[in-house]
Amino acid sequence: MPSFFTFQQGTESRGSNNESSPLLGRFRAVPRNQRNSVVTFSQTGFSRPGLGLGYDSIFGDGERDGEVGDEGEEGEEGEETGALRRWARLMRDLWIEPKQAVVARVVRKWWKRWLVLAVLPALLAVAWCALPFPQYELPDDDDDDGLVLKPSPLGHKIPGHGEARVEINFWFFLFVYYGLYNITALMWITKVFNIYSLNWWPQSLGFPLTVSVIAVISIIGPMPIYCFPQTLFIAHHNTSWICWTFFIMSMPLIIAFAILLNHERHLGLRHSLSETQRIFTSSWWTGDSDTLSARDRARRPPASQGTFDPDAPLDVVLASDMTNYTRERALTLRKRWLPASFVRFIWFCTALFIGMMAYVLGESYAEIYLRTLPHNTIETIFYVYSWVITVHLLDGLVGWILGGNEGQRVGSYPLGWIFKLYFSLTYQTYVRALYARLRSPAQFVFLQILSSSFLIILGPLTMSAPFHSLLTLLSINGQTLQSYQKFCARNVFIRSLSESVSMLTFLGSILVLHYGSNKDVYPYFAFDQEQTPTPVPPPGNGSPALPIGGSGEGYNFQLTLYASMVTWACEIVAGWIVRRILWLGWKMDVTGEARTDLAMWPELLPTGVIVMVHVLQNMLFSIARLRFH
Known part of the structure; x- marks a missing residue:
């Protein structure tokens, strides 16, 4: 099996023999293709201090390290074999074991970067939702989810994402549709662990066997719910499936935590100091097996009165008491002291747990809202903006946990990059879900x-020195101005990427779901005016959309499609304006910084694509209406 994680293990101390290499988590990564090129996380922020790792070294001569030369093999084995080997090697160097030179070549050209980071995730998500379901007509005497819906002033209450119009085949949903959804979720967790440089599976079992067992559990678990009529109603709720996926995604965290506990990674004194090490510590003359701080150690341990023999030599009594004291002291330290590597792992798990909880909470929140319609204006405003604030608060909390400087909890800039993308796209799916219920061009405008x-206003404002000084004064940010501006430029690129990939997915999904065979499985994209007397928003990745009032005039597929395309063009222009302002005002090259990030940490590319596919799948999964035959 190819190695998924290639890294050089470092020490648990804050320092390292190679301080110039970036700290990704528990291990310090050393670039394989450019050993002389380094990136440092200083105590004050992220820096690339003139180390030959700028745009020229990454996107210029450095590419030659990753060139694939198979001319000799092509002569011996033929052009087809050589082309196949080049393709397989490219897939390995780009997705399985990404290399700096290969990723740098891909992200150097704007059209390649756009195809890989925007088109590919959108295409995978749209292809997934376009898989044709085996469908059956609804029984005449059935109501939605097997429950009698309470009457409302509008008559029969219809959930915001529409009523189920057909029954679908449970086994196709479980093995194909939901199975691919869970595999993507597991790949996301695995790739995040990859950036953290830690294998989550037992070494004795290996990755293929472990992930296969988890995949089988994810399939077998829901089967009893479908087989017993008394519990079938549970399977008709999207939230039930989202919660089960959350449990499946939590299994790698549980396994990794159990492995570390089994290896006693939570104990600081697993091994005693060697005789050579003890020469340079006070343990040489005190008799301690490990170094203790002077304030925690008595100069001379008290003699035990219970075992004191007045006729015994003094040195024998002291030696006996010293042995008991040392043993008890070492045991106390083993219970009290957690090594830095284990503490960082706990912070990492906390950030990952918050990220997974975000879409579970959002899905539950949206499901409750959409099944309790209608709402008055005050209730709707509270619901919508409370969720928007929640997303940004969770984003800020995870960003604080991950940090960007060495010594700050996890202290991983690449992980912060990925989670920023995750929350940014989560918010953008909320915006896209709104577009399917806008009713006039004026509302789009x-x-x-x-x-x-x-x-355009807040982007440059948050980049300014006065704003950074305010954050520093409030103890919200402790970075230098240069490091802070680099983070702001990264966020601008991630926002633009999220806008593009979410809009591509939205446009592709309304096309294939409105005209495709799954139109009745996703009634939200049916655009039936008579079934929505008031505009009702759906969840986007578990997130709501603003309800826009109106009579319904002009509400159709053509308006949504063309107005969304114009909106996307406006977003691209706005992003271009912001980048020009940042360049003219602060000489910040947003695209150049992003290219350097992707080339410096090649794992960002496959991890970012998997994360985007996962979030986009959440958006589409939340609006599917599940009724099983």
Whole structure:
């Protein structure tokens, strides 16, 4: 099996023999292709201090390290074999074991970067939702989810994402549709562990066997719910499946935690100091097996009165008491002291847990709202903006946990990059879900003016030195101005990427679901005006959308498609304006910084693609109406 994780194990101390290499988590990574090129996380922030690792070294001569030369093999084995080997090697060097030179070549050209980071995730998500379901007509005497819905002033209450129109084959859903959904979720967890440089599976079992067992559990678990009529109603709720996926995604964390506990990674004194090490410590003359701080150690341990023999030599009594004291002291330290590597792992698990909980909470929140319609204006405003604030608070909390400087909890810039992308795309799916219920071009224009204005004004404002000084004064940010501005430039790129990939997925999904065979499985994209007397928003990755009032005039597929395309063009122009402002004002090259990040940490590319596919699948999964035959 190819090695999924290639890294050089470091020490648990804050320092390292190679301080110039970036700290990704428990291990210090050393670039394989450019050993002389380094990136440092200083105590004040992220820096690339003139180390020949700028744009020229990554995107210029450095590419030759990763060139694939199979001319000799092509002559011996033929052009087809050589081309196949080049393709297989490219897939390995780009997705399985990404290499700096190969990733740098891909992200150097704008069209390659756009195809890999935007088109590919959107294409995978749309292809997944376009898989044709085996469908059956609904029984005449059935109601939604087998429950009688309470009447409302509008008559029969219809959930915001529509009523189930057909029954679907449970086994196809479980093995194909839901199976692919869970595999993507497991790949996301695995790739995040990859960036952290830690294998989550038992070494004795290996990755293929472990992930296969978890995949089998994810399939077998829901079967009893379908087989017993008394519990079938549970399977008709999307939230039930989201919660089961959350449990499946938590299994790698549980396994990794159990492995570390089994190896006593939580104990600081697993091994005693060697005789050579003890020469340079006070343990040489005190008799301690490990070094203790002077304030915690008595100069001379008290003699035990219970075992004191007045006729015994003094040195024998002291030696006996010293042995008991040392043993008890070492045992106390083993219970009290947690090594830095284990503490960082706990922080890492906390950040990952918060990220997984975000879409579970959002899905549950949206499901409750959509099944309790109608709501008055105050309730709707509270629901929508409370979720928006929640997403940003969770994003800030995870960003604080991960940090960007060595010594800050996890202290991993690449992990912060990935989780920023995760929350940014989570928010953008909320915006896209809104577009399917806008009812006039004026509403699109109003929404876009607000969005672009905030980006163009707040983007440069948050980059300014006075704003950074304010954050520093409030103890919200402790980075230097240069490091802080680099993070802001990264966030601008991630926002633009999230906008593009979410809009591509939205446009592709309304096309294949409105005209494709799964139209009745996703009634939200049916655009039936008569079934929505008031505009009702759906969850996007478990997130709501603003309900826009109106009579329904102009609400159709054509308006949504063309107005969304115009909106996307406006977003691209707004992003271009912001980048020009940042370059003219602070000489910050947003695209150049992003290219350097992707080339410096090649794992960002496959991990980012998997994360985007996972979030986009959440958006589509949440609006599918599940009724099993």
